[in-house]
Amino acid sequence: MTDTVCYRHPDRPAGVRCQRCDRPICPNCMNSAAVGFQCPECFNQGARSVPRTRTSLGGIQRGGSQQVVTYTILALNVLVFLAARFGNPQILNDLVMVPALAGSEPWRLLTSAFTHVQIFHIFSNLFMLWQLGPPLEQMLGRLRFTILYILSALGGSVAVWILSAPGGATLGASGAVLGLVGALLVISRARGLDVTWIIMYVAVTAFLSFAIPNVSWEGHLGGFVVGAAVAWIYLQLSNHNRRNRQRA
Known part of the structure; x- marks a missing residue:
């Protein structure tokens, strides 16, 4: 726990620190990760780095219905x-x-x-x-x-x-x-x-x-x-x- 304020919202107290960059984040900025929580920037960066799943013929696998x-x-x-x-x-x-x-x-x-x-x-x-x-x-x-x-x-x-x-x-x-x-x-x-x-x-x-x-x-x-x-x-x-x- 930490008593500092959120790096994105200085008017809000931070409850935890980001597991990747160690910056303090408030509940609104907390994103659940594999371990602990991450700030929005680290969470989005991690999502972009995840390899895209390919179909059996090399197409990009999308979420949701495959028949859209x-x-x-x-x-x-x-x-x-x-x-x-x-x-x-x-x-x-x-x-x-x-x-x-x-x-x-x-x-x-x-x-x-x-x-x-x-x-x-x-x-x-x-x-x-x-x-x-x-x-x-x-x-x-x-x-x-x-x-x-x-x-x-x-x-x-x-x-x-x-x-x-x-x-x-x-x-x-x-x-x-x-x-x-x-x-x-x-x-x-x-x-x-x-x-x-x-x-x-x-x-x-x-x-x-x-x-x-x-x-x-x-x-x-x-x-x-x-x-x-x-x-x-x-x-x-x-x-x-x-x-x-x-x-x-």
Whole structure:
């Protein structure tokens, strides 16, 4: 115990001293540590020096729910769908992917991945996102999962821009979702897991893309290829970091 005053609050008596810097601190400045109490500065400095936990593929492990990005994407898709269906349907005209307009309105490359018209369309896409998103987000971490999803969506839109008719309109999260499928295929193969169901899903999707009119095979292909490529890069980075840690 000490009879001096707190170094941060001269008008308050100090009850203890910081275990790291030995400065007197009042009850308001006391932070519980492994041993005794620490002042705010020492406590914050110690928190910053704690190594950040990495996910299985090298992403940064965050606290709380590991599916926050997946659920946010799900919510955005539902909100846009409801706004267009029960609010102003014209908002879709400003969001869908139209190759002829993509050069002057580049936001369409991304916003189109959050637009749907038919209930079955949004249900099928969001169901797959709900199935694939959480495990991938947990493996990759929030940041890398977000990058994967956005790049997959952009990859699908760019493929539509290059390969489809200039005046056509494309919408839906299918390209981004196929990007998650491609990523899961690459990661699963690298880990020696059974990928039979993934290959079957890709085969069925490819068949339906050509068998059903008005289905964007271009968006599916672009999203799948980009998602697989991003996952491959993540694997290489993870392996590189693992080798560096082993040498250290």
